[in-house]
Amino acid sequence: MSDSIKSPPNAGSLRVENLCHTFSEQGSNIEVLKGVSLEAKSGEITSIVGPSGCGKSTLLYLMGLLDRPSSGKICFDGLEVQGLDDKGRTETRNNSIGFVFQFHFLIKELTALENVRLPLLKSGIDRGTADQTSSKLLNELGLGKKSTRPAYKLSGGEQQRVAIARALANSPKYLLADEPTGNLDSKNSEGVFELLLKMAKLFGLTIILVTHNDKLASLSDQNFQMEDGRILI
Amino acid sequence: MLCLELAWRFVLARKRPMLLSLAGIVFGVAFFVITQAQTSGFEKFFIKTILGTNGSLRISDHFQDVSGLVQKISEDGEVKFLFHSREDALYRKGVKSPEEVRNALNEYPEVLGVSEIIEGNGVLETGSRRHSAKLNGIRWVDHLQSSDLASQIIQGSIDEFSSDQMAVLIGSRIFQRLNIKVGDRVRLDGGTGNLHLRVAGVFETGVSQIDKNLIYLHIGTARSFLGRAGGGSVFQIALKDPDLATDLAIQLQGTLDHRVVSWQERERVWLDVFKALRFSSGITVSCILLLSGLGIFNVFAILVIEKTRDIAILRSMGFSARDVSAIFLWQGAIVLSAGVLIGSILAYLGTFLISIIPLRIRGIFSTDSFVVSWDANHYIWAASIALVFVSIATWIPARRASKVEPAKIIRETL
Numbered sequence: 154m155s156d157s158i159k160s161p162p163n164a165g166s167l168r169v170e171n172l173c174h175t176f177s178e179q180g181s182n183i184e185v186l187k188g189v190s191l192e193a194k195s196g197e198i199t200s201i202v203g204p205s206g207c208g209k210s211t212l213l214y215l216m217g218l219l220d221r222p223s224s225g226k227i228c229f230d231g232l233e234v235q236g237l238d239d240k241g242r243t244e245t246r247n248n249s250i251g252f253v254f255q256f257h258f259l260i261k262e263l264t265a266l267e268n269v270r271l272p273l274l275k276s277g278i279d280r281g282t283a284d285q286t287s288s289k290l291l292n293e294l295g296l297g298k299k300s301t302r303p304a305y306k307l308s309g310g311e312q313q314r315v316a317i318a319r320a321l322a323n324s325p326k327y328l329l330a331d332e333p334t335g336n337l338d339s340k341n342s343e344g345v346f347e348l349l350l351k352m353a354k355l356f357g358l359t360i361i362l363v364t365h366n367d368k369l370a371s372l373s374d375q376n377f378q379m380e381d382g383r384i385l386i
Numbered sequence: 387m388l389c390l391e392l393a394w395r396f397v398l399a400r401k402r403p404m405l406l407s408l409a410g411i412v413f414g415v416a417f418f419v420i421t422q423a424q425t426s427g428f429e430k431f432f433i434k435t436i437l438g439t440n441g442s443l444r445i446s447d448h449f450q451d452v453s454g455l456v457q458k459i460s461e462d463g464e465v466k467f468l469f470h471s472r473e474d475a476l477y478r479k480g481v482k483s484p485e486e487v488r489n490a491l492n493e494y495p496e497v498l499g500v501s502e503i504i505e506g507n508g509v510l511e512t513g514s515r516r517h518s519a520k521l522n523g524i525r526w527v528d529h530l531q532s533s534d535l536a537s538q539i540i541q542g543s544i545d546e547f548s549s550d551q552m553a554v555l556i557g558s559r560i561f562q563r564l565n566i567k568v569g570d571r572v573r574l575d576g577g578t579g580n581l582h583l584r585v586a587g588v589f590e591t592g593v594s595q596i597d598k599n600l601i602y603l604h605i606g607t608a609r610s611f612l613g614r615a616g617g618g619s620v621f622q623i624a625l626k627d628p629d630l631a632t633d634l635a636i637q638l639q640g641t642l643d644h645r646v647v648s649w650q651e652r653e654r655v656w657l658d659v660f661k662a663l664r665f666s667s668g669i670t671v672s673c674i675l676l677l678s679g680l681g682i683f684n685v686f687a688i689l690v691i692e693k694t695r696d697i698a699i700l701r702s703m704g705f706s707a708r709d710v711s712a713i714f715l716w717q718g719a720i721v722l723s724a725g726v727l728i729g730s731i732l733a734y735l736g737t738f739l740i741s742i743i744p745l746r747i748r749g750i751f752s753t754d755s756f757v758v759s760w761d762a763n764h765y766i767w768a769a770s771i772a773l774v775f776v777s778i779a780t781w782i783p784a785r786r787a788s789k790v791e792p793a794k795i796i797r798e799t800l
Contacts, residue, residue, distance in 0.1 A: 210797055219702055220793035239707065247704020254796060258699040260392075262399040272703040274388045319703070331796075 165230035165326050167216060167359050168192040172225035174211055185211045187382040188225070193359050193375075195326070198350060200362040200370040203379035209363045210331050212379070216361060217250050217329045218242040229326070247276050251320030253349075255332035257312040259304035265291060265315045266300040272323040290318040294348065310341035317348060321356070328352065328360045334369065346372065389709055393716030396693070403685040404721060410678020411725025411772050412732060417674055418768040419733030420740060421667040427741075427759035429660035433628070435752070436653055438534030439591045441501070441622035442631040444652065445491075445638065447645040448482040480618035487642055491623065496634060498624040499531025504605055505620060506612040508576035510556075512564050519560060520599045521574070523608020532624035535589060535602070542568040542587025551604050553586035559598030561588045574603075578613040592752025672771050679775030682721065686714060686783035697787055698795035711788035718780025725776075726769045733765065 174186040185208045193199035201209045214220045216227060218234060227235040234245060251272075259268045266287050273283035291300045294314045299307060304315060313333060320328055330349065334342035346369045353360045353374075362373060370376045378385040397404050481487050484502055491500050504523035509516055526548050530536050536544055540558060546568075547553045554572065556564075566572065566585060574581045583603070590597055609615060625631055631648035639646040650657060690697075697710050741758040 211793075214793040214796070217702065219796070220791070243701075243704055243706045246702060250702075252699075252702045254699075258695060258796075260696050260699070262395045271388075271700075275704050275709075323704075 165359065166192060166194050166228075167327050167361065168226075168228040168231075169212070169216060170226040170228070172212065172215060172227065173223045174208070174215060174220070175223045185382055186215070186222070186225075189379075189382070189384050191377055191384060193327075193361050195359045196353055196357040197374035198353050198360040198362055198372075199375050199377070200364055200373035201377045201379055202364055202367060202370045205365075207379045208382040209379045213329050213331050213361060213363050216327075217252060218246055247272060247323065249326045251323065251325035251328045253313070253316050253320045253328065253330040253333045255335040257304075257309075257316040259312055259315055259319075261303065261305040264301050264303055265296060265307060265311075265318075268304050268315055269300075269318045269322050272319065276323055287318070287322060290322060291315070294318050310338075310344065313341070313345055314348070317345065317352075321352060321358075324356070326359060328358050330360065330362045332364055333362070334364065334366060342366065342369065389712040390716045393713050393720060396689070396713070397717050397720050400685075400689065403688075407678065407682045407685050407721050408725050408728070410674065410681050411722060411776065412729040414671065414675035414678050415726055415729025415765075415768040415772055416732040416736055418668065418671040418771065419730065419764045420736045421671050422664065422764040422767070423733075423737045423758040423760070424740065424756065425660065425664040425667055426761060426764070427757040429657070429664065430759050431753065431757040432656060432660065433649070433653075435592050437624070437628055437649055438538070439593060439596055440649065440652065441499075441532050442625040442628045442649050443621075443623040443635055443638070444647045445481055445487065445621040445623065445642065445644045446647070447479055449643045449645065481621055481644060482617070484617070484619055484621070487621065487644065490642060491621070491638075494634070494638075496625050496627065496630055498626050499528065499533075500624075501525065501529040501532040501622045502605065502619045503529075503622055504608040504612060504614060504618065506577060506608060506614075508574045508601075508611070510560065510564060510601065511573045511575060512566055512570070515564050517560050517563050518599075519557075519574075519601045521601050521603055521608060521611075523603050523605040523612075525605050526602075529602075529622070532622050538589040538591050539587045540590045542585070544587065547586035547602070550584055550586060551607055552581065552583050553604070554583040555587045555589055555602040556585055557597040557600045558588050558590035559594060560601065561585075563598070574601075574611065577611040579611075581607065581611050583607075590752060592748065594748055668767075675768075675772050675775050678725075678772075679779040682718065682776055683779035683782065686718065686780050687786075689717075690714065690783045690787045693787070694790055694795050697790045698792035701790070701792040702796070707788040710790070711784045714784035714787050715780055718776050718784070722772060722776040726772055729768065729772075730765050733768070 168191070170190050172186050172189045173184070176183045176185055189208070189212055191199070201212065203209050211220070215222050218237070222235055225235070226233055229245070229249065237245060260271070263271070266284065269287035269290055270283040273286060274280065278286070288297065288300060291297055294317065296311060296314055296318070299311065304312060307315065317333070328349070333349070334345050349360055349362065350372070352358055362369070364370055488500055488502070491497050501524060506521050506523070508519055508521050510519050526544060530544065539555070542555070547555055554574070564572065568585050568587060570585050572583055572585060574583055603611070625634065628649060632650050635646040635648040635651070638644070700710060701707070737758050737760070740756045743756045744754060745756050747753045
């Protein structure tokens with residue numbers, strides 16, 4: 154890994170306190186999160202494991218400001234962000250958060266490079282710089298020669314690496330990954346996890362990883378077990 | 387610009403549905419412009435013909451009641467005039483004090499020309515054939531300024547008419563019916579006796595009712611023939627801007643105490659027919675644009691469903707709801723712009739091709755090919771109607787796209 158990609162200067166901690174979230178479905182309220190508290194530190198991978206439906210993805214989306222909690226606090230570097238308005242949440246997502254999902258969620262009409270540069274262009278970076286940064290990222294992830302290929306023509310593992318590059322493009326403080334290896338074979342899974350680990354250390358990223366994979370979770374810096382909307386350990 | 391770029395890529399990625407949407411707009415715009423070009427082309431040609439023949443205004447009868455028709459009101463320091471309807475008033479035929487009226491008319495800057503006309507009837511006879519005719523006695527110099535008579539002459543010439551006080555200009559249909567030649571002598575019976583006239587020229591207005599009835603004599607000759615030494619004439623007036631005729635007619639009627647009829651009032655029936663045709667074709671063709679709007683709505687509604695996951699991921703990387711909405715609105719704008727541009731080019735070519743199609747029309751006007759109107763307003767109207775339909779068709783799906791809750795979509799996708 155070269156040092157040509159600048160490390161985010163101000164990676165920080167992400168803390169949630171007593172976070173609760175309730176869905177309304179078919180007239181009844183479903184309590185998905187029941188007072189979750191945890192803290193993820195910069196430069197570390199924090200994994201959250203648990204059975205399906207235990208609320209781990211919901212917790213991740215709340216931390217990523219994709220949804221609003223019913224109650225509780227979400228703090229980025231000690232600052233409460235759960236009350237931000239839509240504009241503030243959108244800007245924070247663009248500037249501070251990178252997402253990686255189980256399915257790569259690349260935009261198929263765009264090339265790998267174009268997918269990666271999207272958040273950069275959105276944040277107002279000029280096209281030349283955005284292209285340069287995106288190319289370097291793709292090179293670092295071993296996709297330099299495939300950067301101009303349409304996203305849908307890449308293999309599953311390659312697409313997931315493009316998704317990781319896109320999540321890292323804007324030098325976020327926080328990388329939130331929801332089952333990033335869930336759709337990959339074991340070889341690719343380990344590759345992606347090693348990549349995340351490397352990024353966390355290199356950039357001082359705060360990585361929160363939701364996974365079913367106990368093996369990967371055990372390799373994380375800290376590991377939380379969730380069940381029925383609560384953190385067990 | 388980023389939203390526009392994404393919109394452009396999304397449009398390119400869906401060639402078939404976008405081309406179908408585009409085709410709807412292209413044909414809608416083209417048909418709208420072409421039909422409007424035709425209907426308004428015929429309408430304008432008709433107006434040009436009747437203005438060139440009968441002028442913008444016609445002053446005929448002199449009102450007898452002269453009291454209480456013009457009311458001067460002073461209100462808040464302003465002076466206003468009210469002109470009451472003269473429809474029920476008694477009148478005497480012909481213009482009273484023609485010279486005074488002419489002098490008054492010459493004071494109006496809008497007036498281009500004033501022609502005094504003596505009207506009457508007679509029967510033309512060639513020995514073997516007879517034909518009833520309406521005669522107009524004119525001062526040719528004045529009449530040329532208030533009509534297109536000079537350009538309507540198809541045989542003979544104004545010079546031949548002007549140089550002979552016993553010359554006559556004959557409508558083309560009369561000319562055919564009497565089976566004569568320019569230079570032949572004809573007899574005009576009626577009035578105070580008969581006149582032997584020389585055919586100096588043949589005119590064709592294209593309005594069959596005029597071409598088969600009207601002849602022109604010199605005004606002095608006509609007065610002598612009709613036994614009207616003075617008075618009894620009507621005025622035909624040409625205006626610099628014929629659209630002012632209605633307002634000016636009201637004003638002149640009140641100030642001159644004469645009945646003044648504008649060309650719009652005189653030709654109301656035909657103008658209403660043209661208006662109805664234009665409106666009807668406009669509505670019909672707008673339906674094509676409406677249908678293309680529905681097509682676009684369908685395409686975009688499906689597109690929003692297809693792109694729900696992409697919308698969610700765009701939101702997760704910092705695109706606002708407004709940005710997402712803009713991406714879809716830009717797609718509509720791209721299809722609309724291309725549709726209007728191509729449609730306008732097609733409309734221009736179509737209008738040109740139609741304008742050279744041979745088509746002989748004689749009746750309310752005379753033409754040997756389709757008459758079209760090259761009016762930028764037709765293009766603006768077509769684009770505006772397309773804009774309304776496409777805006778609605780894209781705004782609804784775009785709004786729906788902006789309402790996508792990213793967390794819900796991502797959760798449901800997993």
